[in-house]
Amino acid sequence: MSATTSATVSQAQHREALQRELMRERIRLHSAMFGWLPAFHVALVALLMVTVLRELPRATTIAWACTVIVIESARASYGYWVLRHIAQIDVRYTRAGQTLACFVSAAALGSVAPLFLGQLSPAQQTLLIAVLSVVPSIGAAVSTSSRFYVLSYASGVILPTVGAWIHTYPTLGSAAVLLSITHVGVIYLATCENARTLKNSCAIRLQRDQTLRELERSNAAYLAAVEVANKESTTRARVLAAASHDLRQPLNALSLYSAVLSTNPTASVQVETGQRIGQLVHSLGELLHGLLDLSQFSSGQYVLVREPLDMGSLLESLCIEFEPIAQAKGLQLRREIGAVTLMGDPMAVARMARNLIDNAVKYTDTGWVEVRLGHEAETAVLTVSDTGCGIEPAQQARIFEEFYQVGNPGRDRSQGVGLGLTIVERLVELTGGAVMLDSEPGKGSTFRVALPGVVKPHAVDLGVHPNALDASGEQALHVEGDGRRVIVLDDEHDIIRSMSALLKLWGFMVGTASDAEEVTALFAHYGVPDLLIADLRLRGAQSGLDVALALREQHGVFPVLFVTGETSSASLQSLLEQEHPLLYKPIDPMKLRQAIDLLAPSRVQPD
Structure with missing residues (x-):
């Protein structure tokens, strides 16, 4: 009109x-x-x-x-x-x-x-x-x-x-x-x-x-906006306070461990210190990834994808992943998984299921954890039950708050960072589903997630979505690099040095570049590599996505793995919409290795 x-x-x-x-x-x-x-x-x-x-x-x-x-x-x-x-x-x-x-x-x-x-x-x-x-x-x-x-x-x-x-x-x-x-x-x-x-x-x-x-109407909208802003401000202050505490603690420990290593300790002390540093870095990575996810969900930068997903296979793989952890605690990991195909976001579903199973195993000392999957009409129903400590009624309304943990007032990092259920709730809201809790102190808890979009499984592709790299299993594929050529494009020299050292230890041939001119020269001199690992944000107005697309126009299609520490930008939005493989900083080495082997498979065939 x-x-x-x-x-x-x-x-x-x-x-x-x-x-x-x-x-x-x-x-x-x-x-x-x-x-x-x-x-x-x-x-x-x-x-x-x-x-x-x-x-x-x-x-x-x-x-x-x-x-x-x-x-x-x-x-x-x-x-x-x-x-x-x-x-x-x-x-x-x-x-x-x-x-x-x-x-x-x-x-x-x-x-x-x-x-x-x-x-x-x-x-x-x-x-x-x-x-x-x-x-x-x-x-x-x-x-x-x-x-x-x-x-x-x-x-x-x-x-x-x-x-x-x-x-x-x-x-x-x-x-x-x-x-x-x-x-x-x-x-x-x-x-x-x-x-x-x-x-x-x-x-x-x-x-x-x-x-x-x-x-x-304007006044009502203004008052509603003020209320939302006040609530968000209070939440932000609480999150920043908790995040500040949880960041300072491991950084302080890392500083002390660095001092230990500078004194030329014995080999056994070096090994133990290295293990402790690895644990601290893993804890920091969990915290930063959680904050990154929350930032994406809150700012609307996360782009949901809709594709057929075999939820049964996904949950089965997650149960296999957590089974050794449950057995180490003397727990039974039961499962009753039906055949359900969901038109949904693989990363979102995997993250929700992983966080719920992880919480159940973490807070259950004896008994069992049970994972069930079924559907009611066109709604998939995921249920995770445990015989853990349970949750008091007064605390049940708060467990989805950022950094809130039942029975962890001292902020013990071995029990996680307190963002798992918050992420579950945000993802459920984004996907149009619902999450319900039934818990009794001393007897355990049951989380029930209902997700709309069940479809018939005929003639669908149930492959792994490229943006789900950081939500898949954490077991690294321990195969040699066998001479595969990888080019790392990043404007931070510390990142280039550390990633280059790690890739070389894995047996890869590594080339490094800090901007578009250098990486273009590498392609021109050595040809197309097996994989380009590109930082999304480079110096000045350069973007790793623009550089990679320009190189593809010149040399044809080749695998690219993007890495970023951003939570919102036009480049990140475009990257997510185009469904390019992506890992968020700080990068878990096992997930990095898995992504490399997925995008650039080994040329050595197993015996």
């Missing part, structure tokens, strides 16, 4: 709304006038009875008087009913009803002329005609600037009056008609002018009401 058409439609809607409001306002004002009209008619009828009609037969005049008062009382009752239902009435039907009521009421009052004019003296006739001539003007005041009400009321009084006058004085008929038309015309013109004033008043009030409604 064009802007001109939209504006025309909006103007038409405004005019229609104004017309309805104007009609409703006239009806309301007119109905409000009905309250005192019976008293006015009683007074007017009584005045005519004691002055003009006092010498006429009582039965006839009383019958006329009662008719006028009954009709006017009925009109007043109708007005009261309209006022009580003013918001629900149909304005067009109600206006028609009030117009008819005006005519009937006026005709009853005006019938006094044809009934009694011929029986009156000339003086009495003059007085009666004078009174009846004034009545339409009073009706115009009561009509609240409505042409319909004025014309119906004036016609009801003047038509029988003029008819009676012409019948009594035929020679003065033309003059009576002309004067009556002039009288009604003046009243009509005055009513039209008042109608314009009322219309302007209603337009102003309608605009005022609309402005007030918009202000109320």
Whole structure:
């Protein structure tokens, strides 16, 4: 729809709304006038009875008087009913009803002329005609600037009056008609002018009401935004405080271990120190990955993919991964996994399932952990149960908060960093699902995740999604590099040196570059490598994605693994939308090795 058409439609809607409001306002004002009209008619009828009609037969005049008062009382009752239902009435039907009521009421009052004019003296006739001539003007005041009400009321009084006058004085008929038309015309013109004033008043009030409604909506939206901002600010402060503590502790330990290594310790101390440093780096990696995930989910940078996913196979592989850990604690890892194919995001589903199973194993000391998978209609249902410590009712509402851990006030890093369930909840919200908890202290907990999108498994590709590299198993593929050539593109020299050293230890041939010019020269001199590992963000305006795409245009398609520490940028958004393989810094060496072997398989065939 064009802007001109939209504006025309909006103007038409405004005019229609104004017309309805104007009609409703006239009806309301007119109905409000009905309250005192019976008293006015009683007074007017009584005045005519004691002055003009006092010498006429009582039965006839009383019958006329009662008719006028009954009709006017009925009109007043109708007005009261309209006022009580003013918001629900149909304005067009109600206006028609009030117009008819005006005519009937006026005709009853005006019938006094044809009934009694011929029986009156000339003086009495003059007085009666004078009174009846004034009545339409009073009706115009009561009509609240409505042409319909004025014309119906004036016609009801003047038509029988003029008819009676012409019948009594035929020679003065033309003059009576002309004067009556002039009288009604003046009243009509005055009513039209008042109608314009009322219309302007209603337009102003309608605009005022609309402005007030918009202000109320804006105020409500503002208050809601302030509440959300305050909540986010409080959450951010809590997260930063907890993250600051959890970052300082391992960094402090790393500093001390570095001092230990600088003293040339014995071989056994070096080995132990190296293991401790590895554990600390792993803990820092978990924390940073969790914070990165939360940042992506909160900023809307995470792009969900929709593809067929064999949830049964995924959960089976996760159970195999956690089985040794469970057995080391003396736990049974039960599973009842049905065949379910979900149209969903492989990384999101894998991350949710991994975090729930990891939590169950971590917080269960004796008994079992059970993983079940089924579906209800088109909804997949993942259930993870345990016989662990359980969760107190007062704590159940908080377990999805960032860094909140049951029974870990000392922030023991062996129990994780406290972001697992938060990530589960955010991913469930993103996928349109629901997560439920049923827990009893001392008996265990059951987490139930419902995910929409179950599909039939026929003719679907159930491969691993490239962006799910950091959500797959953590067992490294221990094969030699067998001379595969890898080029590392990164603008941080420490990253280049450390990754180059690690890749060479794995048996890869490594070339390094810090910008587009250097990597282009490497491709030109040595040809296309088996794999390019490129940092997404380079110095200046360069992007690893742009560099890789430019190299592919020159040399054809070759495998590229992107690495990044960013949480939101246009390049990251584009990378995710194009579904390129991606690992987030800090990079787990086992996941790095697995990604390399997946993207650039070994040329050595196993025996």
